[in-house]
Amino acid sequence: MLRSSSARGLVTALVLVLCLPAVSRAEAPKQSDDDVYVVQPGDTCGSVARKVFGDATVGSAKLHALNKMGAPPHVLTPGTVLRIKGDPDARLTFIRPEVNSKRAGKVEWLQANTGQGLWRLDSVNTLREAGAEVTFRDLTRLQMNENALVVIYGQAAKAADKVKKSGAVELLQGELSVSLAELRGEPVGVQMPAATVAARSKDLLVGVDAQQMSRVSVYDGQAEVSAQGQNVQVPKDHGTRVEKGKMPEKPRPLPESPKWAGGVRSVRLLLDDKGVDEELAWAPVKDAASYRVELARDERFNDRVHGETVQAGQETLKSMARALAPGKYFARVRAVDATGLVGKASAVRQVEVMRVKTERGTVGPQGIRGALRLDFAVEGAESLDFRLDGAPTTHPVRVESVGTHTLELLPRGVPDARSEKLTLTVVPPRVDVDVEPVAGAFRVKVLVFDEQGKPLEGPFAALKLRGLHGTQVEEPLQRQSDGSLLTRALPGMRGGERVASVEALWGDTPVQQVNALAPMEQAPPVVVAVEPEPVEKSSSEAEVALMPMLGSPSGGLVEAAPLPTAFLPQAWLFELRVQPGLDSERVDVARGRTTLAVEGRVSERVAFGTVVAMRPGVLLGNGAADGLPATALSASLSGRVRLTDHPDFRVLLAFDGTFAGSSFDEEARGLRLRPALLAGMRRDRWAFSTSQAYALRPGAAQATWDSAYQVWFLPLPMLSLGAELDALLDATPREPGPVGLAAGVGARLKLGGIELGTSVRRGFGPDGARIWGGWSGQLTLGWSGFGALLPQ
Template sequence: MARAQQADDDVYVVQPGDTCASVGRRFFGDASAGSAKLHALNSMGPPPHTLKPGTRLRIKGDPDARLTFVKPEVNSKRAGKPDWLHANTGQGLWRLDSVNTLRSAGAEVTFRDLTRLQMNENALVVIYGQEAQASDKVKKSGAVELLQGELNVSLAELRGEPLGVKMPAATVDSRSRDLIVGVDAQQMTRLSVFDGQAEVAAQGQRVQVPRDHGTRVEKGKVPEKPRPLPEAPEWVGGVRSVRLLLEGAGVDETLPWAPVPRAASYRVELARDERFNDRLHSETVPAGPEPLKSVVPALAPGEYFARVRAVDAAGLLGRASAVRRVEVLRVKTQRGTLGPQGLQGAPPLEFSVDGAESLDARLDGAPVTLPLRVETPGAHTLELRPRGLPDAPAERLTLTVSLPKATLALEPLGETFQARLRVFDEQGQPLDVAPTALTLRGLEGTWVDALSRQTDGSWLALVVPSERDGRLVSVEALWGDTPLARLEAQAPLAVAPPPPPPPAAPAGPEVALTSALSAPPGGRRDASALPTAFLPRSLLVELRAQTGAAPSGEDVAGGRAALSVEGRLGERVALGAALAVRPDALSRELSASLSGRVLLSDLPTLRVLLSFEGLFAGSAFAGEARGAWLRPALIAGGQWERWAWSTSQGYALRPGRTRATWESAYQGWFLPLPTLALGAEVNALVDATLEAPGPHAYAAGVGARWKWSGFEVGASVRRGFGPEGARVWGTWGGQVSLGWSGLLPPLPQ
């Protein structure tokens, strides 16, 4: 039994009083020859010199081989010494050193020429260093003696002579780069050759064993006639497998393969490395006609390699299968609970898979990328496959998204209501969800504003009761298309009969009915105080930036930056002011305006407004544009479900002059979401002067506007055309805007 770790005995530590002669005599038997060998092994300089105590001197040359892998328990013994000691990875082996692997152990010995011997458990090997005077061919060639166990031999490409393996019943000279030799408890020798050929000698008779053949040699008998080895088995399901670890310490992996002829049993191995040194699992499975399998229990996350060999009735090993790569990946969840049945919880389920960069993922058949966030309620299936191997078996993970818990309350707010929606996860904590996931819908004629998130995690929306059924309020909260909660209430009656409530309208109309180019139209409208086509719902502050090259002459199409402020004074009246500058001439070209609008119509699908505006352009403007302007206009528009339209018809007048410019705009909008509008617009500007022909200018453009909570963002691009289009509108131009309406409580349209 090994008592201690193998000492590093190829060096000697100089002791007080040591000389080269005394050290040479001690280790090499002769003072003069030993001193010369000591000088040859160490850089000591020319003699005479004094050895310094503590100096480490090499007393052996380069080892014949080294242990390049050791998996406990492995012992080694130096030549001529009685004790077995624990072996180390990297330990040198010299002539007649021995290596012994115990139960469930393994080792790899690598010679100077990179020939490798892979020792299975319960193997005992003696190393023979090359010695020219040796009479034994095996010992002379620098090979090994296998006393028991099994060796997998990988001959180096550049080795110029056969590898000799001596065993109790036979001697093998191999020129094969891949063969297996073994000695069992009855000292029967078995040999399997997978490349090249090998020669087996026993009882004075030699037998050549070709590729993919094997033989046996019973002690005291001649070698048996070589026989063909079983074929390499094929894996069922391909050579790559991916497994997901959901919980616990490991996952069980099934290794299936198809049967082959002449197989009496199969040896299955799984290791952490492709050379199968660090083996975790080894099993012998009896042969059968159906697909066979071996189950490896509790694999931890990592990468593994598996192979299987057929074993014939004589105990000869066949060629190994292709290496099957097994990846065990751990699932990590940010939201949701992992269990044996998969991942489940309230939406959104958020999770990632460690090491999934080389995998293809599909959720319910559609390609996705990881990490993944799943919000749609119901059962879903995630499939993972190795990338580039569509026929490989898929690892499936079941994702179950349950509806979150929700509470819905209606809080009186004058003659209207404020709806408060709260959504919770399974632990009762406020759920962080995307704004598009939740919807509050009005029923029975109830009008509902868009939901806005609050700092405490709740969602608020303004609710206007219906006149039908005694001012009934009926609302329903939806998660996508699935109902979460529904609530009804009766609005209280005031002391005096209240005025009729505004007509029901879809959420967010001012998002859609906004000019895409510069509403209302007209090149002189540099400081538009009317960022929305209809009445704002509260105080709206908007910053607008407009691009465009300013040609010489009348400046009506140059770049501008405008700040607009517009406030709602009542149900039908709004006032606004604006200030605009040219960014590259801040001190010269300034314009300001005051404006007002009055709502004229009460129809639910049609709105008509009368607009008045006074604009003053600074002295730095061109003569035709300088000074005061008045602009009365009529604005009309409507919205049906996801479609909307609007138009603006106005005249720009110069006080005291018989000159006017007709400005016209036509817009069409599509609302894919209540907070998003996509639109197109056509503008026209016609000078109505009777004294001389005036400009005819046209423009067309497209734009989008998005609203979230109190913020509004818009962007558009336009192109001028017609006789004066380039001069009035610019050949190409664009506009971006940012607005905020969160200062005052919103009012219904």
């Protein structure tokens, strides 16, 4: 303990306390540089020695020992800087933002500088929201928090007190973190108003509050705390308090280290000049009364940019660090118990704020947005993994697909790290389409512009042109010297007029539509550019059913593919049909069937399809007595070609090939070929269609003629109500065959790419019940979402 009879120590402490108010009021403290002397004109070694040391002989010897001046006599050059003190006991290795210091025996406080030397009984004072780090010769470090005041004890020739050895300090107020040097052979001493600490700890926190209560927290090793002739040993992860004039309290365990919520590393992206707000959240700790959270630019937590005390008991424990600039930050949080003892710090959490550098695209608070594509990089992202819409991607990042995307940035090798998400929006560029009549056709000129309105040179893989209402657009687009793209369009018929209707798409997104009337002999062409609107089709543009409403005959005689209407499917159509037969008393499963149909367009005029049908419980043989139930399978392939271009009247040629398996009876099994002519028209809310087909079996003298007639009413674009009449007639002259009719009603509902349908029918005529069944119903479920919708 520091002897009370030590006059110099008492005087020093008294002067420091008396001068402290003046320190906080100092407006412009002078720089402390009295460890050197600048030679003035006329100075000699003797005059400098007398001026600095008070004695020419002894002072000259000190000057020659501290400076390489050569053998006397010599002339001192004005402006020469002479050292007048030996190596300092310690140096100020960090100050933030303003720290004052005072030389031993002096009264005036001066502004301190980083790297400034500190000698025995020099003092350092941190002001409000300031901090400093003092490093001794043996690399023992002292970290001073705000409003702290310490006295440095250097090497004393006759120092008997253990706290006055090299590397010891006196803490008069504030808080001090002590980090013992690795090779230091003796404990570090800290003198406080109420106690003395001799610590062999690499991590120690001591503090003196306004009531002069001393607190000691030991995080590593141990420390001896002495007061009023009583010594206590404070082990690792324990702490004690000493009230002035009393003995040390019994050491008690410190609060545990808090655990971070969201991992120990996070990455944030800076999208504007306002900085990034980072939320620091942690889990509660038992016996904690409050928490101290700190965020600094260095791992030693000297250069702190954020600090806050958060009271315990809150629903969420967090602290928000505001407006962080690009760079790397380090965060830690400590729990404080009800007695004011500070627990060990949490694991250090690393926060990286990175700036986004764009080559193409605009950075905003909500993400990055641009036309055509986005090209950008994240500065300092070498240790990050990138995921675009859930899939790994490369860095720098390029995004060309139109739409809104999510980019995730994850620290590599840190599984529990919180990812940073960035919204990327790619919009189609501005596309101008111009049509001009040339020799019975139209010349189509396309220009693509960037965000600044500058034309871009193609070709562009995402740019497509398609003709509407029978218009045919030739491909590919040819690039011209001025950057434009050219092609030719053949007009179609609409409302009795020749119309060129061209729509430009960027990917699957419509960007412009142009309609032009073919010119009359004396009238100029009328061209109208229409920007696409994301509205639902009007009822006049609604599609009628893609498949017939009533389905195929359910009897054992014929197993045909579903009859298509006069309208081609929009893209790829997947349809599942369940068609049970009904008699007067029960469901006749043997006369029902389940059908899976897939058909799609391979061009604007051609479509192909396939159908697999299953009929359960067919009885083989002459009856139930000698027959065995079995599942009958059939399959068919079909193709259609559209022959007309009129948007409201269609004629198609179709061909079906169906094979019925051996589980069918003799009359139906085997291969059946069926060419057909299809026709359909539409006017306002009404649509009509018909199918006329001739089916024959190769190698057999048997053929049938089948016809289907449909009428549809479309009260809404998504809803179709219809009625149908079907007929199957014998077409074999020499041998009489079946003659049967069927009639029914049904409805189809289209929701996006999904189609739902239901119908009921009744067979009649000579063989109607045998061919079509008595009463039968049908349920259909279709989906046309396999590919992009193609023009009709």
